[in-house]
Amino acid sequence: MSELRFDQVTVRYGAGSRALTAVDGVDLVVPSGQVVGLVGESGSGKSTLARAAVGLAGVSSGQILLDGEPLRRRPGGRRPLQMVFQDPYSSLDPRMTIGDSIAEAVPRSGAPRRQEVSRLLELVGLEADRAPAYPGALSGGQRQRVAIARALAGQPDVIIADEITSALDVSIQGTVLNLVRSLQRELHLSMLFISHNLAVVRYVSDFIAVMYLGRIVEFGPAADVLADPQHPYTKELLAAAPRRGSTTLLDPVAQLLADPAAQAVAERAAQVVADAEPADPHHPPGGCRFHPRCPIGPFVLADREHCLTIDPTTDADRRRHRAACHHVAGALQPVTAGSVAKEDSL
Template identity: 85%
Template sequence: MSELRFDGVTVRFGTGRRTVTAVDGVDLTVPSGQVVGLVGESGSGKSTLARAAVGLTTPSSGQILLDGVPLRHRPGRRRPLQMVFQDPYSSLDPRMTIGNTIAEAIPRPFPDRHKEVRRLLELVGLDGERADAYPGALSGGQRQRVAIARALAGQPDVIIADEITSALDVSIQGTVLNLVRSLQRELELSMLFISHNLAVVRYVSDLIAVMYLGRIVEFGPAAEVLGNPQHDYTRELLAAVPRRGTTSLPTLSRRTSS
């Protein structure tokens, strides 16, 4: 378990008058072994912040720390942060078997990579025999399970899940969310769970951060943020959540504190 911290992180794109600030001085902590749900509408800067954490985008200022030490992304080394992306159809190489895709992420040296691939597939609820299958033979939900297994193969300290259910059928979303929650508890992972859907975030998160126009406008325990929101934007998000009986959102058991 490790703590992930964003310290005054700003990300800008473009130059001069065309500069766009996507993330604006964000301070945010993902405590060790807990799930922080990061919620906000499309364009609020959530995914940009996630990409900065895993080294796909370079912050313009500020720093990102793991257990108090600034992250350094270097090719060929174990990456303490792993990310599961939104689209399960584009995040896997269609020319590679799912076994090779997962094996590629396992740190070297490893005594029995084939056995580890099977273990990871079974951990996410897939038959180990599917290691020889190609992504084209899998459903969207199965592909996202493979993406989760690939992230776990890297033996990360922190998982970043970026809108991982938004491209899935509603009937599958609940299964994937329950899997994520179960794995987080079992493996005691720290996790930043990103979504535009507050109805999804509330089921998996210990803490909730609300992002608006590149800034964190509210942060606190999930029960407090949902039960007594302090920012107008949070209230708007809550008002937009469909009530029971008016939506086909998956039925999940609520998260209980351990």
């Protein structure tokens, strides 16, 4: 078990006017022996952050630490981080047997490779005699089990699972999630579990981090974030989940304004959200990056121009769940540009 820490990590691609900052100053901790679920829509930077952790994407600034030390290979060639990729059809070499694929990741020291392959196959719910089979002979769920076994073969300190159920049939997703949860508990793994599906994340995670346009906008214990989300974007994700029932994006507005004009404001918020274009990641909005889509932002409430220019991530640590929002928890008092830095925690 080890702690994985992202310390002001930034990842940029390209240069000039088409440069893209896919990950922008991310601070995130995966505690030892815990699962952090990282959730956000496509293009938010989740997979780029994962690829940076395992060395598949260069870090432009900041650092990634394991137990407070820079990442480096362990004795015997053991890699401290291992990644399970989204697509089980492309993550395994079709020309290699599944036994050879797993054996390739086993460190040079330790148990004999054939014995270790058998143990790992049984650990993920596959029969040891499947080792001579090729990936093409397996179902998608079985291939993902092999990919998990291959990741465990490297004896990692941290597992990074990137959308590992999204390419699977719905009927198979549950069995893979049950496997991940049971393995994590049995082996006390530290894990960064990435998904765009909040229902999936809530099932396996101890903590939830919400990412939007390259930044973490909310982080906290899973039960707390799900029961009392602070950031409007988190509320949007929860509103889209089937279990939210009647809760909608407009609930923050209803909580904020308890006067006869509340309905008109709610209608305006609905229109703003409906009309908002997807943000261009090459040219993200200034101030709060969510403000063009925010149902309690400056395009709905006229006294919130500060959301256009003042970045709420700079003082997010003093808010509940480190929410990157000037108006978390339905604050009743309007925040002015001069008072944002002095606003009490909510």
